[in-house]
Amino acid sequence: MSLHEKLVSSFMVLENQGKLDLDSSIHDIRTEAISSFEKQGFPTKKDEEWKYTSLKPILKYDYSVFPKVETAIEFKDVKKYFLHEIESYKLVFIDGVYSSFLSSTTHDGYDICLMSAAYKNPKYKLVLDNYYNKIANKKDSITNLNTAFSMEGAYIHIPKNIVLPKPIQIVNFYTGSEKEILLQPRNLVVVGENSHVQIIERHQSLSSNVVLTNAVTEIFASKRAIVHYYKIQNDDENASLIDSTYVQQKDNSIVSVNTYSFGGKLTRNNLEFYQDGEYIESHLNGISILNNKQHVDNHTLVKHQTPNCESFEAYKGIYDDASTGVFNGKVIVDQEAQKTNAFQQNNNILIGDKATINSKPQLEIFADDVKCSHGCTIGQLDESALFYMQSRGIPAKEAKALLLYAFTNEVVEKIKIPELKSRITKLIANKLGVKLGFEM
Amino acid sequence: MLKIKNLHAGIEDKGILKGINLEVKAGEIHAIMGPNGSGKSTLSAVVAGNETYEVSEGSITLDNEDILELSPDERAHRGVFMSFQYPIEIPGVSTTNFIKTAINEKRKANGLEDLPAKDMLKLIREKSELLEMDRKFLSRSLNEGFSGGEKKRNEIFQMAMLEPKLAILDETDSGLDIDALKIVANGVNKLRNKENAVIVITHYQRLLDYIVPDFVHVLHDGKIVKSGGKELAHELEEKGYDWIKELA
Secondary structure, three states: OOOOHHHHHHHHHHHOOOOOOOOHHHHHHHHHHHHHHHHHHHOOOOOOHHOOOOOOOHHOOEEEEEOOOOOOOOOOHHHHHHHOOOEEEEEEEOOEEOOOOOEEEOOOOOEEHHHHHHHHHHHHHHHHHHOOOOOOOOOOHHHHHHHHOOOOOOOEEEEOEEOOOOOOOEEEOOOOOOEEEEEOOOOEEEEEEOOOEEEEEEEEEEEOOOEEEEEEEEEEOOOEEEEEEEEOOOOOOHHHHHHHHEEEOOOOOOOEEEEEEEOOOOOEEEEEEEEOOOOOOEEEEEEEEOOOOOOEEEEEEEEEEOOEEEEEEEEEEEEEOEEEEEEEEEEEEEOOOOOOOOEEEEEEOOOOOOOOOEEEEEEEOOOOOEEEEEEEEEEEEOOOHHHHHHHHHOOOHHHHHOOOHHHHHHHHHHOOOOHHHHHHHHHHHHOOOOOOOOOO | OOEEEEEEEEOEEEEEEEEEEEEEEEEEEEEEEEEOOOOOOHHHHHHHHOOEEEEEEEEEEEEEOOOOOHHHHOOOOOEEEEEEEOOOOOOEEEEHHHHHHHHHHHHHHHHHHHOOHHHHHHHHHHHHHHHOOOOOOOOOOOOOOOOOOOHHHHHHHHHHHOOOEEEEEEOOOOOOOOOHHHHHHHHHHHOOOOEEEEEEEEEEOOHHOOOOOEEEEEOOOEEEEEEOOOHHHHHHHHOOOOHHHHHH
């Protein structure tokens, strides 16, 4: 039985076991999603959007869809995966199950809690009816798969005029309790007018067992809301991730999604921004540093649907050994979206002889009074710069690292949380295998 | 200090240096002059360890140690410094961070601890004042968007920070106006002492009015065809290089 068949029949099992609330509107969404998934199946390399990323190597496993055992973990063992230097709200999941022990939630004026509670509790029904699965891409079979199965995740609802006093950390741990596991977390982030939110998200495997995470996040930013979302992808080499994030923005809102991909086996990021109002700013930033046979695919879409908005996109990639990268950045400017400013930049350095990058900017512009630019570079380390640095006494290895560091610096500088900036800087230094004598 | 014997070097099959002999002792200033394409920049690049050039014959020793097998950074750790004719721009690395890294790498190679931050700052302040540098250049990305003159001044600033035993100034005067030239020359002169040596590579005599050489060598077609005192520089200025070509 293929994974596709297995998943479709698992859904029926789930229904029969009474694990789903069959009368709820959520269940209607689930049934529709599974039937779409059944028809669509997993994407193959024949799909234009999956031309350079093959799911074959990760679909061959016999994934367990429902974890059978609950595993506890001690904070001291996983402390390093948190940004523990600062106060934060925490939503922690272990093998897909909420850990109240490691978490720190709130309902005090705003809700930072669990999707599982939101699915059940009538109190949240209105928000779910208005937002849940509204911007998730129904044409995307993998998103549909998540919609059908997701049981848990972060539910974040911030009403208007609230500046969150501390960031929210969403951390998903996998303990390796199953040999091969498929996890499907689902996050909903609704931010009211004038409210500010910062979120740091991480998926972390604690064993070398195979894990595939299919995560979906929907973010809604109301008028003048500010949302900064940071994704740390530095997982074990047997962990793969398909992360789909959908953002809808209203007038004068600012949203940034920042993706740092250093680890994992196969990572696919689908990031879609929909602008629905005027004077919106959308920021898409990414750094990928890969080695061995790692693969990261950043697929982004910015849909400018309304006038006077801006988008800024900057992705940097460093590829060593036989690693492979994909950047596909689509920008659509609708006819109504006059006075759009859209900037896109994708810079790559290939270090490994067998490393490859496929970079594809796609601009579809239907308005005539717009400023759009895109730039894509693929290069190698500058030999003359290396000699220059060496001639000043900096050894080749450190000189290379310093150049690569500098290459990513522009994107690192955009991080708004100082402690996170220094954490990302350290992760980059680790990944490049050097210790630098200063913080950049 | 520096002994170059019968040095032959080039790129791939093309010979550029065809038997250079030169000895530089501590406390001396040597000027190497010559027409374009005579091999002046190649000589400095080979001494600094640029691997683009292949050495086919001869030797270079520094304090009796063969340095040809050493990497550029190892040569720097032993006190070799080259001021580039065209300093490289390094976006994303500030001048301050760059020089800190260079100094601490040199110290590490010589078995010393990192220079304490306070001392580093003091040193940076002192040396940047010596070169009359605008402080804002220190926090900007190295050489990025600097004018030609600012880049050269930054080179000498780095030299002042690193206090090399042997400094090679490759066409440091090019791109400098007369005021900047005086500041740079003044910086070099203040760094001089009995323990170190300077090789000034230049096309024109102008710089040598300010950094006065003990010896002048004329390079032509990869060989030193004439050596003399500082008066040789004036002679070249008056007569040009054509008569030199006839010597070869």
